[in-house]
Amino acid sequence: MLKTYNTRAGDGTVTYGEFVHGWMTLTSQTQAFADALFHMADLNDDKVVDQKDYDMIYTKFDLNRM
Ligand SMILES: [Ca+2]
Numbered sequence: 001m002l003k004t005y006n007t008r009a010g011d012g013t014v015t016y017g018e019f020v021h022g023w024m025t026l027t028s029q030t031q032a033f034a035d036a037l038f039h040m041a042d043l044n045d046d047k048v049v050d051q052k053d054y055d056m057i058y059t060k061f062d063l064n065r066m
Helices: 016-027 031-041 051-061
Strands: none
Touching (some): 016 031
């Protein structure tokens, strides 16, 4: 997902603008829906979606972690 929406190649983060533009272009869904998805994905509320958010998601759902 990060590579799909990231327009600043190689920086490893997806900004709000990158995500909303990418989501609306790919899905034709509303900005309000894209906005809601971005805020759900930005778990640490630092205004970008990156590996830190994924790490938090994986930790919550990885039931067999040691
Ligand atoms: Ca974040």
